[in-house]
Amino acid sequence: MDVQDEMRQRLAARQQGFTLEQPFYTDPAYFDVDMKMVWYREWLFAGHDCEVPRPGAFFTLQVGDYPVIVVRDREGQIRAFHNSCRHRGSRVCSAARGTSARLVCPYHQWTYDLDGSLVFARQMGPDFDASAYGLKSVACESVGGYVFISLADTPADFGPTRDMIEPYLAPHNLADTKVAHETTIIEKGNWKLVWENNRECYHCAGNHPELCKTYPEAPGVTGVSGGADDPEIAAHWAHCEALGLPSAFRMADDGHSRITRMPLLRDAVSYTMSGRPAVSKPLTDAIAADHIGAMLLFHYPTNWNHILGDHAITFRVLPIGPQETAVTTKWLVNREAVEGVDYDLDELIHVWTETNDQDRQIVEENAFGIRSPAYEPGPYSSDHEGGVDQFVDWYCRIMALRLTEEDSPTLRVA
């Protein structure tokens, strides 16, 4: 029995409302199937438009085995390419970010234009057809200041995601921001544990003293129940929508993304120790009102976000191995905002720096315990962990579906 059969059987036998069996969190072979079935097929959050502000600006990322370049071309369009030279495969861009008129492979200086076409390859002989050796493109979409990529040969239609989240993001003008601070932490746990932890605030009271000054523990805020039956949330939506800000809870039909605007505690307007704004220049002058709370967006499997009036915090999840996950956090502020004048960096990043580190410990302890031979799946809280259950359901559903497709002889490539 190969690993795919084994996974399929375990998924079929899975007890609803319970955590997954141990190998889903630990087994390298399962991890490889996760990469193939989820990460190499879904739309992944790569970074922000504001990280490639000018033609020639690029950043790179690594998704499993795939190094990828995201670059803004001469016409201003954001494009993504496989970061592998068509000559002998070397990485063309080794820097995390930079600006370059052309993409030049450091090995033999094969030179690619910003649209991926090969424009120069030294002394390749008269029969060399440069047009056959452009950089391979990666599907790339920009929406509301977010850049998504898909490594799939035939990417899923991005249209429904765009239609859902664009109206919510548009008023925040995130394409015109700047990254005030960025951190990447490595959490020694499976990527699904990172997500499971994110998808509930059941753990917040005992672990996140800084975050809990401003962020509500109410299950309706973090979870996927919507929250319309909570009068405070309903009032918040009415308040925000009256300001022209789409706010009501929306979730994609297949559950891979959710967007909604949630109130913060009491008078808080930002994730600071005081609850007061961290940045005196709001993200955009178009939203002058206070108390718009936090817009919460998740998009499986790569990102969750908190978008406030004064800044936005975005999170990118990238698996490194079966028991290692990189989480990159970016604090976006108004492009004109000046550190030390319009914001104090320590104040801006304090709450989420602490919260991230607390979450890292939680995930690592979780992973420790799961590695125990004594581990067996446990039940989620029906009150608090609806969001976790929904995430695990999403994962199990697409995995079961894709493993079945893979098994179908009509779909199997000879």
Place this chain on the structure above:
Amino acid sequence: MLKITDAPTGSPYLHLDEMQPWNDHLQTLECVWVTDEAPGVKTFAFRSDNQTWFRYKPGQFVTLELPVGEEPVMRTYTLSSSPSRPFSISITAKAQADSIGTRWMFENLVPGMRVKAYGPAGGFSLYDHPAGRYFFLSAGSGITPMMSMLRWLYDCAPMTDVSFVNCARRPDEIIFRSELELLASRMPGLSLGFLVEERPRTQSWFGPTGRLDLTRLALLVPDFADREVFCCGPEPFMRAVRVLLEASGFDMQQYHQESFGTGPIEPVPAEIAEASDGLLPSEAPEVATTPVTFTLSGVEAEAYSGQSILQTARASGVRIPAACELGLCGTCKVKASGPIEMNHNGGILDDDIADGYVLACCSTPRGPVSVEA
């Protein structure tokens, strides 16, 4: 003497469609003939040593590696031959007393001798700017790319409307004059004009004399405004032409000039020397050099007129990494200050330029320059 049977032994005669194009890193060039064109001007013709043919655009150039001393020198010459006669190529060069590479060729290059060459390359060709009517304007040996294009038109599109003007100091210095007159007798659309600076004392001259100005231009080519202009000659000449055309309201989109600021080019002594001939005495450049300081290496160098920063660096032992040498890949990006003219091909961003960077391969000092290399 070279004979047809000198082809590599055992290799049968090949038809064009059976032959591979010349490959500059596999095959050298073999000189097949040398002829005098005008005082101090010779044409050198080459074939490949391996039964290949030459694929190029009329107007392109080759770079020859000439074994002048211990270190070979690289010299770039536009081709005077036409790609419609693809079995050989020719260059036509003018040598002055102070030229090095061209002087070496004049004294040493004879039929049967082989030299290494790179190319053909360059974007100065009517291929890239098709038009109904052309105006080929040249001075001195700047006639060579024009001759290549005209010979190509004669072979392939002989009814083309071309106004061909060459400026020279004296009538006997007009290169290809008799061939041009022959072509004019067979190409109904070719109108020929020569402008000489000095009226000769010992022969009659019926053409205009003096330096090119708007009056003479209108006289030689009344409808120049409606033509696609290709211009080649010493830099002061081309600069004067640009000023003239701009002043006349000419659409500069229709103007193209041979620029030795791009390409894998070492300076062309013929061009430098010729410039000092004084086609336009008031604007003749000094053959004098421009100081270039390489700050990281602590080297004080001198750039010859037309020599790029990269060439100057190489000549003085300063290493700047470079790959395409066409202003395209950006490998030779360096910080530099001082009066610099750069003709890049998209290999550098405006922001980099604003930050004081240049591409060394396609940047020429226009005065004292300091380079971080």
